[in-house]
Amino acid sequence: EAQVTQNPRYLITVTGKKLTVTCSQNMNHEYMSWYRQDPGLGLRQIYYSMNVEVTDKGDVPEGYKVSRKEKRNFPLILESPSPNQTSLYFCASTHSRDSSEQFFGPGTRLTVL
């Protein structure tokens, strides 16, 4: 089954404790991205990757890091989480540079205390 998976689905942590949210897709997509969803603000792009070893900032990159060492994986790293990073996070992928129809993972709800 073609899908985007994220882990963990739910996470409660404390300020300053490094964490990683994993994202994996099995569709051989080149393009992957991370979004956060906050009430009234919709989904805002954090980082994106056009292909392996190619990453760039989205609209709200502060406090986040990403890496793209393999085509299928695109982890999101919070080196020192803060309460304003409490949010619902989505990973997405798409099959070509010219396609805007993105496939989303199920989401990770993160709470930073």
Next chain:
Amino acid sequence: DQQVKQNSPSLSVQEGRISILNCDYTNSMFDYFLWYKKYPAEGPTFLISISSIKDKNEDGRFTVFLNKSAKHLSLHIVPSQPGDSAVYFCAAGQAAGNKLTFGGGTRVLVKP
């Protein structure tokens, strides 16, 4: 400054009637528009899209209308069904790229 806005945070409609969701954008570079549907505890799923060379695209019960001069698009769901109850996001981008800018979402409740 939000480039894509959905001014109605919620909408309630009777089963069988029409649901109309609206979306406004400010960036004239956008030339590709999409609607996504999101159920609780799931990721958004693609619903329907429209290119700026068209003013209407239809897929079953779902029709998207684009008014480029007004920088406005709308999604019509006819007839509405209880299973359509979800949050709907409007998104805009450029056909030659992958970046999407999303609106804030509209929560639709279809009453039986």
